[in-house]
Amino acid sequence: MAPPSKLTISTSSLHRLIKEESSYHKELTNQQARIATLEQPSEDENAEYKLKQEKQALEETRAVLPSMKTKIKEALLKLEEQLEATGADAPESEVTKAKEVIASAKEAVKE
Numbered sequence: 001m002a003p004p005s006k007l008t009i010s011t012s013s014l015h016r017l018i019k020e021e022s023s024y025h026k027e028l029t030n031q032q033a034r035i036a037t038l039e040q041p042s043e044d045e046n047a048e049y050k051l052k053q054e055k056q057a058l059e060e061t062r063a064v065l066p067s068m069k070t071k072i073k074e075a076l077l078k079l080e081e082q083l084e085a086t087g088a089d090a091p092e093s094e095v096t097k098a099k100e101v102i103a104s105a106k107e108a109v110k111e
Helices: 006-038 047-086 092-110
Strands: none
Touching: 006 047, 006 092, 047 092
8 A cells, every 4th residue: 555645644634633623613612501501500519610610621722722723824835835736746536635625724714
């Protein structure tokens, strides 16, 4: 089996970063929902502690997002450069996949 090409590796790397950023956004939404639930009056004696922990986790998740965008932008630039350099020589399926991932990366960076 032939090793994957640089274009395939860059495409996979960018795709992984996009999925990772998406999971952080989902986690952010889940944490906000848990915080809203914990802010409701309750008889749980640990509610205040749990709320504090959830808020801390929320802030940590928010802190990761800017660096994720930077990593996506860097990987996007690298993939676009590789696509230009090897696009004519690369198999059509790799080029198509790279273009699809580039489009989704540009969409992710916009958000």
